[in-house]
Amino acid sequence: MPLPQKRCPFFGVVFRGKEWLEGLLKGSAEWNGLDATRKITQAVKGSSHYGQIRVVMLMGLCFAGFNVVDVAQLAENLQRPVMVFWEKAPDLGKLKRQLESLPFGEKRVSMVEKAGNPTPLKLEGGKTFWIQSFGLSVEEAGRVVKATCKPGFIPEPLRIARMVGSAFTSLKS
DSSP: OOOOOEEEEEEEEEEEEEEEEEEEEEEETTTTTOOHHHHOOOOOOOTGGGOOOOEEEESSSHHHHTTTTHHHHHHHTTTSOEEEEESSOHHHHHHHHHHHHHHHHHHHHHHHHHHHHOEEEEEESEEEEEEEEEEOHHHHHHHHHHHBOOSSBBHHHHHHHHHHHHHHHHOOO
């Protein structure tokens, strides 16, 4: 009898700019699986807020361990631009080496490569972040980040989603 697969929750928020929280999204993906793109698509499209979403922002490329999001596929599925936000410069070479050791490693590495190289973005106050964008130019992605960031912080939608996820994890344990 096969062992049940471990599922990990993920959370998203729908924000208007950096001030107005409009809604919350929740989904789950298989630990080290290959379903993150599909599960995020289902969570976003299944939301009553789907029509008002203009850009999808992700914190990194992996959910639930090494369940890599295919950013190009996600953008196509949602018919929305997708951007990946990194607080620190990611070591994509190291990530690719880690992914190669997993089942379907080539497929995972291909998804990372399709996302492209992160571009540094310097915000007011001198803080530098890195972004990858699909369906947005670097300049447009920079404007989105600036429109959703309070000084010195990560974009509010990502900051609040992280807080919700942390609170959920604390409540479960």
